[in-house]
Amino acid sequence: MSETVKVVCYKSKTLSDGKHPLMVRICKDGKKKYQSLGISILPSHWDFKKNEPNDSCPNRDEIRLLIQQRLFELQKTILSKKIEGKEFTASSLLSPSQSAKAHLHNNVGECFNYYVRFLKEQGRLRYAGMYEVSYNSFVKYAGSLDIPFSDVNVVWLKKYEIWMHKQGLAVNTIGTRIRHLRAVFNMAIEYHVIDKECYPFQSYKVSKVSQSPPKRSMTKVDIQKVLSYKGKTDIEILAISLFTFSYYCAGINFIDMAMLKHSNITGGKLCYLRAKTKKQIVIPLHPMAINVIARYSDATVGNNSFIFPILSHFHQTEVQKVNRLHKVLAKVNGTLKEIGERIGLPIKLTTYVARHSYATVLKRAGVSTAIISESLGHSSEKITQTYLDSFENSQIEDAMSHLD
Template sequence: MDATVKVLCYKSKTLANGEHPLMVCICKDRKRKYQSLGISIHPTHWDFKKNEPNELCPNRDEIRLLIQQKLYDLQKTILSKRIEGKDFTASSLFKPKGGSLSLHNNVGECFNYYVRILKEQDRLRYAGMYEVSLNSFIKYAGSLDIPFSDVDVVWLKKYEAWMLKQGLAINTIGTRIRHLRAVFNMAIEHHVIDEECYPFHAYKVSKLSQYPPKRAMSKADIQRVIDYKGKTDIESLAIALFTFSYFTAGINFIDIAMLKHDNIIDGNLCYQRAKTKKQIVIPLQEESKRIISNYSADSANRSGYLFPILSEFHKSEAQVANRLHKVLAKVNKALKLIGQELGLPIKLTTYVARHSFATVLKRAGVSTSIISESLGHSSEKITQIYLDSFENSQIDEAFSHLK
C-alpha cells in the first residue's frame, strides 16, 4: 500500500490559547502516525477542506512554506526508500537521522523522556529534581506541549522574572533553567531540533549562580557539636553522623548510608562516591572507629550496613531513595535544633561537617589539591566553593603590615 502524507489541523487537541497543533499525518498499511509540525493555529484561520491556512491567517505564507517543505522532505524520503527497495513504516519515517530517539519537536515530551531515562539509569534523585523543574515550567507556561522554537530568550527572561516574583533564590532558578538546557542539548544531539533553536548562546545561565552561604564552623564550635550528648536516638545518630563525616574527609550522608564492613580495609575507609564514582581511601581516625564500634552490635540485622539507616528491607532503588530522604530530613532537623541550642552562628546540617573539614585543613595550610582529592571532587574549582573565606582576624593581621 502506498504511503500518504498530509498536514492536518488537529482538532482533537486544543491548547490553552484556543489553537490546535498542526500535525503531519502519514498513513501506510492502514496505520497512521502523527508528528507535530511545531506550530499551532486557530481554527478560524484554517481551511479544513484544503488542509491549509486560509486568507484570514496573519502568517499564511510562512505556514504554507513550512508545510510544503515538510511534505517535500517526507515525500523525498519515501521515494528514496522505494528506489533502494527498502521497506518502511509510518513510524520509521519520523525517526531522527542518526539517532534512536523518536520524539516530536515538543518540549514537554522531550522533558518527560529525559526524566524517564534518568529513572532507567537508577538516578532517582536527579530524576526527582528534573520533575520539580518540569512542574515549575508547566506552572509558568500552562503547558509544555509547545515547540522548542517557542522557548527563546524572551521566554526564558520572562520565566526568570516570574520565578523571582515567587521569591525563589537565584541558584534555584539557575538549576531549573540548566535542566531545561540539558533537555535542549539532548534534543539537538538526537536531531529532534536544529541548532538554530538553541537559545542558550544568547541567554547565559552562568549569571544565575551565586556562591552559597558559607557552611563551615571554627574548630571550637565543631568540638561543641561533637561533645553534645543526644537526648534521643535520632539526636545521638545525628551527632554520630556529623562527627563521623568530619573525621572521614567530609563523607556525605548518602555515602555514609551505603557503607558496610567490607568498606573497611587495613584501617582505611574505602568507598566509591555515589555522585562522582571516584574511589576514596581515607585513614580511619580513632573517633571514627569508636562511632563504628558503637553501632556495630546490631549491624547484622541491617545486612551489614555500618549505620542504622538502611536495612535488608530496602531493596529497590525507590525504597532506598525514599528511606534516605526520610532519615536525612530527621537528622538535619535534629542538627538544626542542636545548633540553635548551642547558639551556633550558622544552621547546622550534615553538610556543615563536609565544609568544615575542608576549611579546617585550608586554615592549617593544606593544599587545595589534597583537600580536593580527599573530598572526591572532580576538580579543584569545585573545592574552592567549599573553602571558607579568610577570617576577619586574618585580614586585619594582613592589613596591619601596610603601616
C-alpha cells in the first residue's frame, strides 16, 4: 500500500493563544502517525485545501520553506528504503532511533560523531561545530574515543576535569564540554545503544562544573550612552545599530537579526522564526527600531532582501552563511567592546548585553515575570520566549513602552 506524507494544521489541539500546531502526518497501511513541526499557526492563516500557509500568514515564505525541507527529507528516506527493499512503518519513518540502532554500537566516538552528523543534517552547523571542538578535546585527553561507554565513569570524568583545569581553561568551558558528552550518553540510552547502568551523570553532577555568568545587563543610563554613541566607521555604525535594534525588539539575537528580511515586517510588527527554536515571534516595532531599519533601507532593495548588510545572495550554502555570521559577529562584538571601554561602561559590551538589558529594564520597571524574565541566558531564554509567544500583543506593547 502506498503512503502519503503531508504537513497539516492539527485542529484537534488548540493552544492557549488560539493557534494550532503544524504536524507532519504519515499515512501507511491504514495507520496514521503525527509529529510536531515545532510551529503553531492561527487557523485564519492556513489554507486547509492546499495544506499550506495562506497569503495573510506572517513569515509565510519561511514556514513554507521549513515544510518543504521536512517533506523532502521524509520523501528521500522513503525512496531510499524502497530502493533497498526495506520495510518501514509510519512510526519508524518519524523515529530516528530505528536507523541509529542499526548503525551505532557501544562506542563513544562513534556515537559522538553520529550526533555531530545529526546536528549538521538539521542545519544546526554552529552547534555541530561546538560538539566537534568538544570531541577533539576528549580525544586529546584520552588519546582515542574508540572506547565503550562503560569506560567513561565518574573517575574518568574527574580526571578529565583536572586535566582541563591544568590547560588553563575556564570552568564554564569545562562544563560545556562535559554537557556535550552527557548529551551523547542521553542519545545512546534513548536509542537503546547502552543501558542506563552505564550513565555516570547520576553521581557526577555537571552543575558543579559551572560558575555564575558575568553580568550582562546595564542600567538605563549606561544603555543610553550606547544608544547615543555616534559611530565614526561603517562597522561602528552597524554595531550600534544592531545593539539598538536588539534592545528595542525584545532582545532579538544576532543570528536572527542577520536573517531578517523586509518580508518579516508586516502591519507594524516584526514577525520571524527563531533560528534556534523555530518558534514564531511576533513583536511590535518600536519607533527606534524603525529608524534603524530606515538607516539601511537604501542599501537593501526588495521584499526578499536582508534588512542588515550582513548576508547577501553570495552566501548560498549553509556553510557559507555560518562562516559569514561567525566572522561578522566577531567584528561587531570586538567593536562594541572597544566602544564600551571608550565610554566607560562597567561591563564588556556585546550584542548579547542588549538582550539581557532588555529583560532587566522591564523587570525593574515592574513588568510581570510571566511576560519577560530577568535573565535571558540558557534555560531561561527558552522559558522567556515561550511566555512572549503566549501573551497578547497589547500586553507586549504596553510592556515595551518601558524601554524609553
